[in-house]
Amino acid sequence: MGNWSRYLIWCGAAIAIASLVMLTAVQSNILLAYGVMTVGLTLLICGIALQDQTQARLTAFWARRSTQLGANGFLSAIAVLFIWLSLNGIAAQFAVRLDLTETQVNSLSSQTRETLQKLDEPLKIWLFQEIDDADITPFLENYRRINPRVQYQFVDPDIDVRLIRRFNVQNRGEVHLEYGDRTQFVQTLAIEESLTEAKLTNSILRITSDRQPHLYLLQGHGEPPIDDSPKGLVQMVKALETQGYRVSPLNLIQTPTLPTDGDIIAVIAPQAALLPGEVELLQEFLEQQKSLLILLDPNTDPKLTQLWEEWGITLDQRILIDGDRRSEQLGYGNTTVLVTNYGNHPITRDLEDNISLYQFVRPVSIKTVEGIDANSFLFSDERTWAESNLPSPDATFDPATDLRGPVDFGIALESQVQPDPELPKTRLVVIGNTTLAANNGFIQYANGDILLNTMNWLDQNRDVSLAIRPRSPQNRRLQLTTFQVDLVSWLAPVIFPLGGLMTCLVLFKKRR
Structure with a gap:
């Protein structure tokens, strides 16, 4: 056996050296070189193992108790590693996720x-x-x-x-x-407004729906054009189209018939009065349980008296004044109103503490009408008033003729009378301001959000969202007293080390 082992050692060494030469000299066939090296090292190891002296030493080595214990431990570790890798491979192929949180905050509905x-x-x-x-x-x-x-x-x-x-x-x-x-x-996305399941899923529902809501912008009375001029409406139109709306102009003078595919009609800043026939068509549109948006400038009268009476709306010709001139630092005068508090209405419910800005605002008030649910969602604060005279930089409050704030100027109305229960309810929104729809106002602060929320509320098919409740982890915070906090702060640096030291001393004394 000794002669054979000697031949194997020399052959293995020669083949291993030849493989090294192949690695350095022949770069194109590296796999062959590694194969040759493997054969050489195998022969070398076998030659060493077959020597008589090596076999005697191996027999004595494996006979030791320490070797057997070490081999058992090594094989156990290999077995544990193999089982762990196998379980991870199976888990990767057949993934199963378990949400063990109390309120299932990590799971989708x-x-x-x-x-x-x-x-x-x-x-x-x-x-x-x-x-x-x-x-x-x-x-x-x-x-x-x-x-x-x-x-x-x-x-x-x-x-x-x-x-x-x-x-x-x-x-x-x-x-x-x-x-x-x-x-x-x-x-x-914002720090105070993260992406929630309700918002994302409802947006997916809207974009995958075959229905596209159609908004018509009334034209023919000096309304702002749909262009990129400062008072144009192109910014609003682009934002609505991004949200899935179809936007078209509507001229009821040229075509005195209502569009059959219309969901919302918007009357934005008319400078001339509407004809009686147009007013009747708008009322007929509402009777079809559709929605209407009206944005009006001060000192204008669209002649919608019959509509105002039917819905309990009163337009005030006065103009809101900000007595503290809080918008001066933004480059505006005292006729610009800043709003940070809103009504508890779906249009503004999620906008609390957001700033919105309105130039030249007229008050809009409501009176109770049976079958009409009316809510104010835009209003000024107590530091404003409605000025009856022509506004000036030095305007002061006159209790005899002026109206002290808060003053409503944005009203959302919904008819509770449904001739056809299969159709949505009739909805109407009246705002005594038009700057939030214009290009130079739509992009200011939360103005665009308010207008888009208003459109979404008026589009009642879009308003019917999935009732996915937000899931938050339960509050499991520990309420610690001052003494308990001090005790916890001493645990790691003092109490635990002293406890370990005392335990060591006691064990040492017992062994002695």
């Missing part, structure tokens, strides 16, 4: 799962911020797991200008959906 499973085309979620500073990736991964058609991507707004123009992005943090050839704005 059954409504969301059903909505995602019905997707026929790829759905892309575009997030216009370069990094995920809101940590919403795990939330988006939940959607992607349910349906791989759902994909998401973060976009740097400073780099990809093409996508910015395509989606008409106005602010960093905007979230948009793309489904086929449709796009849908969801929301703007």
Whole structure:
């Protein structure tokens, strides 16, 4: 056996050296070189193992108790590692997620799962911020797991200008959906307003729906044009189209018939009175259980007296004045009103503490009418008043003729009388201001959000959202007293080390 082992050692060493030469000299066939090296090392190891002295030493080595214990431990570790890797491989192939939180905050609702499973085309979620500073990736991964058609991507707004123009992005943090050839704005991410399941799922429902709400803008009375001039409406129209609306002009003088596909008619800043026939058509539109939006400037009268009486609306010719001139630092005068508090209405419920700005505002008041549910959602604060005289920089409050704030100027009305229960309720919104719809006002602060929320509330099919309740973890915070806090602060640096030291001393004394 000794001669054979000697031959194997020399052959193995020669083959191993030849493989090293192949690695350095022949770079094109590295796999062959490694194969030759493996054969050489195998022969070398076998030659060493077959020597008589080696076998005697190995027999003595394996006979030791320490060697057997070490081998058993090594094999046990290998077995544990193999089992752990096998379990991880099985888990990766057949992923099962368990949400053990008390309120299931990490799981999507059954409504969301059903909505995602019905997707026929790829759905892309575009997030216009370069990094995920809101940590919403795990939330988006939940959607992607349910349906791989759902994909998401973060976009740097400073780099990809093409996508910015395509989606008409106005602010960093905007979230948009793309489904086929449709796009849908969801929301703007902020510290106090994260992306929720209710908002995202309802946006998916809207973009995947075959129905496209149709808004008609009344024309023919000096209304603002749909262009990019300061008082134009193109910014509003683009934002509405991004949200899935179809927007068209409507001239009831040239075509005195109501559009059959209309969902909302908007009367924005008419400078001349409407004809009696037009007023009758607008009333007929409301009788069809549709929706109407009216935005009016001060010192204008669209001659909608019959409509005002029917709905209990009173227009005031006075103009709101901000006595503290809080908008001067923004470059505006005392006829500009800043609003930060809003009514508890679906239009403004989520905008609390957001600033909105209105130039030249006229009050709008309501009186109780049976069958009409009226709510004020825009109003000034107590530091404003409605001025009866021509506004001037030195205007002062006159209790005899002026009206002290708060003063309402945005009213949302809903008819509780339904001739046809199968159709939505009739809705009407009247705002005594038009700057929030103009290009130079729509992009200011929360003005655009308020107008878009108003349209969404008027579009009643869009208003019927999934009732997905927000899920928050239960408050399990410990209420500690001052003494308990001090005790906890002493545990790690003092009490635990002293306890360990005392235990060691006691054990040492017992052994002695």
